Amino acid sequence: MTRRGQILFFLPALLVFLVFVLLPSTQTLIDSFYSHQGIKHPFVGTLYYRYAVTDPKFHQSLGNNLKYLLWTLLFEVAAGLALAVGLEKNTRFNNFLRVAFFSPAVLSMVVVGLVFGFLFKDGVGVLPGMLNEGRALLTISVISGWASAGFFMVIFLAGLANVPEDVLEAARLDGASARQTFWRIKLPLLKEVIYVALLICFTGAFKAFDLFWVLLQNQEHTSIVSTLLVKEVIRFDNQGYGSTLAVILTVLVLLSVAIIIGAKNLWRRGERRGPL
């Protein structure tokens, strides 16, 4: 495409896109400095931000997001990596297992949530008590892991397929055990894929909503920021505080992206070292 053709092609796309970015984000940012209760909309400055920072419910929600992040690192990413390494060889049996482990990824999370909700329902379900105060977060993390580990497995399998066969053979002849091959050859060569997985997992931990909403809508102490946000907006019908939480949640997501990219650059820099 010529330069001119390209501009003509992208101008409308870019315009639509910018309208969709600038309008809502500007309005949201402005809204977060105004109260929207009642008919008047007085300017309240950073009131909502100060409120959020001191709100114990927000603290608890944010803490739950972070705990959920740690659990999903284990149940989604680490489990997915373990599955990928275990099922790396192309055999008929492994292929069957791969499909089995991946299959939940196509299911609707709402259905998954509802179905597990019935399963855990006190007095009726087969496994009651799994959503009790102490356990709920872990239970949801395990369900997330069950639903998403297969997805991460697929990513890691694609990465492992790119590790040259002869490099692994060279390592075998060099005397590397399966464990050594994993830690010293495969893992470093999966670097790029691991970054992508961490990016998905970190942002996913803050984007989570449906499982929590469907399973734990009525629990206060297991809110995460996104469910808190919806509850606060519904409860107070307050666009101002809602906007504030939306801004904070977006900042959190972007922060986690920045952390991953920062870690990546640090590792890269560390690579330019001399002989050990």
Add this chain to the structure above:
Amino acid sequence: MTRRGQILFFLPALLVFLVFVLLPSTQTLIDSFYSHQGIKHPFVGTLYYRYAVTDPKFHQSLGNNLKYLLWTLLFEVAAGLALAVGLEKNTRFNNFLRVAFFSPAVLSMVVVGLVFGFLFKDGVGVLPGMLNEGRALLTISVISGWASAGFFMVIFLAGLANVPEDVLEAARLDGASARQTFWRIKLPLLKEVIYVALLICFTGAFKAFDLFWVLLQNQEHTSIVSTLLVKEVIRFDNQGYGSTLAVILTVLVLLSVAIIIGAKNLWRRGERRGPL
């Protein structure tokens, strides 16, 4: 890993996995044949299924799912493909545009929903009336496209990077215009990526929930099956009908997977043809 090590490694994983598959799916299937209103749980046979099949709300929801699928094919997949083809060359400018178009993919859909909700709010928002009866589905589809086209763009960019440079050069020398190169070279070579994109788009159309829930919770006629499901469960507190809809929704998702795979095999078979 030895065969024995592999079995020892996967036995626990497989057990957890099967428990998580078999228990809920069996219970859901059983539940769908029982009424759960009141204290007694009488067997009702296929009553709920027959009800669903004749329920105009279910019909409307399913119709909305299908309309949404068509719109997202356009706004997510086709738009993502157009973006990818337009931004294929690795220039600084294109790289900036790629990041811009992809960025919404890291945002929480709940936040996106709420923010656009404020934007479209009658009397208060900047763009009121976008969620009116006639437009709501299209509006949500456009927002979905805005949020996900960048994701599909990334998939297609990866696919385009795998099209050998010299094949494109051969086509240039053979006299193919940019348009001919796209339709006759790039598109057929993106086959595998297109299947993956269609698989994600088809299942995504049935898995959709958060945008609809956040933006259109109070509209009856714009329900999709997943929001209908949650509403029915909440309204009637009826695990039986909820289970029925869950079973139907899962079957729909699996059916769409089957359709894509079927289409893929058909195309494959068609490939073994002689000279034109």
Add this chain to the structure above:
Amino acid sequence: MARIVLDKVSKIFKGPKGEEVRAVNNVSLAIEDQEFLVLVGPSGCGKSTTLRMMAGLEEVSRGAISIDGKVVNDVEPKDRDLAMVFQNYALYPHMTVYENMAFGLKLRRYPRAEIDLRVSQAAEILGITPLLDRLPRALSGGQRQRVAVGRAIVRQPKAFLFDEPLSNLDAQMRVQMRMEISRLHQRLAATMVYVTHDQIEAMTMGDRIAVLKNGEVQQLAGPLELYRHPANLFVAGFIGAPPMNFFRGVLYGNSDGLHFCGNGSPAGIKVKLLPEQAAQLESRVDKPIILGLRPEDVHLATDSPRTANGSIVEAVVELIEPLGAETHFHLKTGQHGFICRMPPAEPGKPGQKVFVVLDLTKCHFFDPTTELSLTKPG
């Protein structure tokens, strides 16, 4: 160092339709201590598979491989104490050159000082000392190749296995690395097994050469023996560039003795066999036969006087390839195309008619059915 013996080794794969595919079929070889043995053949002949079975990277389907008298069929690759140089170098992309070479020693828990010493010695030999801090992606093809060889050397293994190590290098670099590996063999006096599809590499490097085709050893001999006394049509055509000329025809006898007459009309080539050849081939009279003659044993008549051993044939020049030190004439007589290798100054142009002398003392004869050589080494 090591003696490697293959005893009736086969490698059987399952084909796509479940049928058996014999990639290597009943190969028996004894690679002597300090020998440089080359496995050569066209792609798909099983040479790489044979090497990989020695390394332990492929399981042996039938037969036994032994190193220094000990059967190693079930020994792990790392415990066979062999080093391998791969076609695509197979360097660890995330490790520096130093780390690449040290990796095997580290895993075997050599002391740090010993590792340093061995790596620096190997780097010295291969002239890659200034590259030790670099990552493989910052190296040229030839440098990568040297690192791959260095990684093999530092281990001081019982034997070295090379799997087409030069096929990714350009022509000049290939000639240079070929000589370096030959010198390395002299210097280390190690057993080396070398796989290639290039008969020039095979001829120049191998103490002995095993020519493979369809998973079977066609001939195992020294380079000159292979060149002078190929056991069958395949070896005769594969070894030597330009390849041996083949003329399909029949033998007939008359009062004058035995004659070879080319197929087709005009036959183009009609020659009288020498008495000793006639004696060996008497039983073949009136049967189809293939006459083989190397390009250097065909002379343009202007260049060489007619000799008692020669037989003159009329031909047309089709193509002339000047190589500087020599010139190849592609000729045609009757239906038979053949090549004549001449000194560089020979004049001529395509379409020209020439007379060529076939040096009958250098003739080979092959059975068209079995493809085996019919002439015994004198």
Add this chain to the structure above:
Amino acid sequence: MARIVLDKVSKIFKGPKGEEVRAVNNVSLAIEDQEFLVLVGPSGCGKSTTLRMMAGLEEVSRGAISIDGKVVNDVEPKDRDLAMVFQNYALYPHMTVYENMAFGLKLRRYPRAEIDLRVSQAAEILGITPLLDRLPRALSGGQRQRVAVGRAIVRQPKAFLFDEPLSNLDAQMRVQMRMEISRLHQRLAATMVYVTHDQIEAMTMGDRIAVLKNGEVQQLAGPLELYRHPANLFVAGFIGAPPMNFFRGVLYGNSDGLHFCGNGSPAGIKVKLLPEQAAQLESRVDKPIILGLRPEDVHLATDSPRTANGSIVEAVVELIEPLGAETHFHLKTGQHGFICRMPPAEPGKPGQKVFVVLDLTKCHFFDPTTELSLTKPG
């Protein structure tokens, strides 16, 4: 068909640090109608970039490329009417062989019957008629190469461009395809430009050869002219295998005439120049100089009697490479390693002392600084 002229063509890339990198520097070439011109050089010498500029796949930074007198710098590739055969074949993976060959014709809206005719004729010439229904992945390397050539032929373009078309084939297939392309050139009488890193391909195929290094043409001449009168050290070392032997030393004069004495101690080599050489090199006395001598102009003393033109040197055998039709001796005298090309039967073993005769009539002399040849073609 076509005459292609490059007038002071340069290709300038931006380097990673923003600096200018001249991939091709001021190249002027005139490729005559029906000529087979080879661009040869080591990797990174700019030969492929030059070809790609002719094809229109790279923009020309400076200078002009014209086809049949018309400057084509800004003409789209498809409108230059050239066909290119790529190194990796570049077949359309999703099209059958037939479709691959027909694609260009279909785009140019040729009638169906014409397409059928052209494809079947090209397939016939290349012997790929039975493959027309196959997809590229079902073909061997040699077959893919033929299809790529076929795709170029059917278009009946003004000229053919080949970008290292044989580098992915194995040795045997390479020799065969080399001859097929040469025959094709004779048959089609088309202008062909052929890029390769392999000097044998260059010598055997090219009517003329342009030797490139660092983006600049080192010499442009016919194969034998290049071989016999290399313009500089690079061409002398690049053309010919094994490469020309170089001895670094100085010229000194005494009452007896001019003498060349090798560097190092012992010097190893001391020879008296012929009168006509002495006349040409008189101004170089007491200055460093490089003597070049091809391996075939070095003879073991047992093989050739001492001649008036020869000069005897004592040397040690380092390595022997038998090739069947000839044998290469790698020798060393003083600090100087060199190669001697001998008939196959020559006996010898590494470590042995031998006498070698240098054929002084064939000597080349080079300036060590400018690297230019100091001997004018006689």
